[in-house]
Amino acid sequence: MGKILxxxxxxxxxxVDGPGIRMTVFxxxxxxxxxxxxxxxxxxxxxxxxxxxxxxxxxxxxxxLLQGLTFSGGEPFCQAxxxxxxxxxxxxxxxxxxxxxxxxxxxxxxxxxxxPEWKRLLEQTDYLIDGPFVLEKKSLMLHFRxxxxxRILDVRESLKQGKAVExxxx
Numbered sequence: 118m119g120k121i122l123x124x125x126x127x128x129x130x131x132x133v134d135g136p137g138i139r140m141t142v143f144x145x146x147x148x149x150x151x152x153x154x155x156x157x158x159x160x161x162x163x164x165x166x167x168x169x170x171x172x173x174x175x176x177x178x179x180x181x182l183l184q185g186l187t188f189s190g191g192e193p194f195c196q197a198x199x200x201x202x203x204x205x206x207x208x209x210x211x212x213x214x215x216x217x218x219x220x221x222x223x224x225x226x227x228x229x230x231x232x233p234e235w236k237r238l239l240e241q242t243d244y245l246i247d248g249p250f251v252l253e254k255k256s257l258m259l260h261f262r263x264x265x266x267x268r269i270l271d272v273r274e275s276l277k278q279g280k281a282v283e284x285x286x287x
Contacts, residue, residue, distance in 0.1 A: 119171035120199035125159035125191055127173070130182065135215035135244065135261060136287045137184030140177050142168075144191040144200070149219035153252035155263065159191035170203040178210055185213035185243070194218055194225065197234040204241025215261075215287070216242040219249040222270055222281040244287050245270040260285065 125143040128134070134141040143156065145165030150157075158164070177183055186207050188200050193216050204214045216238065218225070222245060229236045239245070246261060247268055254264035261269060274282040 119169050119174075120202055122168045122170060122173075122196055122199045122203075123162070123165045124168040125156065125165050127168070129176070129180065131187065133261075134187040134189060134217075135185060136213075138180075138182045139185050139187045139215070140173075140180070140183055141187040141189055142173060142200075142203070143189050144193055144196050146195050147190050147192040147219065148195065149192060149249050151219060151250040151252070153255065154250060156190065162195075170199055170206065173203060174206040174210065177207070177212060183212060185215065187215040187217070188238075188242075189217040192219055194220060194232075194235055194238060197232065197238040201234060201237035201241050204238065208241065213243045214241055215244045215246065217246045220247065222247045222268075222275055226279070239272055239276060242272045244284070245272050245275070247281070261287070 123145040125145040128141040131139050131141045146162035147160045207214050225235050248266050251264040268283050271282050271284040
């Protein structure tokens, strides 16, 4: 049995949570509580259900249409340890990883010492959509983002340079 995630739900095939057809894993629990949040039911850390990462990757491997998995929420970095392991399994099976977070990339970098699991999850993430949802900056015209303050980051390049590197090529 693999590590357990606290889940708000899973969408087996999504086309709105990253490039191509994706499995989207919505984790339960979020400290941000953004006004106008798309998933306020995922805020509570007590709700949701348990999900085994081994079961999730097996389901993903059975779907030949999937390009990758998206980690959303809730706040994925509140469950970074198990998601880092799931991300590693994704890469071992030629699936890419997109992670949404209410934290900025800079805040995550600052937290590496206190939260080494944040670094592990970033290292297993191909693209990061970072920053809180800001209702006043909401736009339906943005690619994979809810508000204009959010960025799509190339995580490998961002980690290499030690600063956020934006991309639209996903």
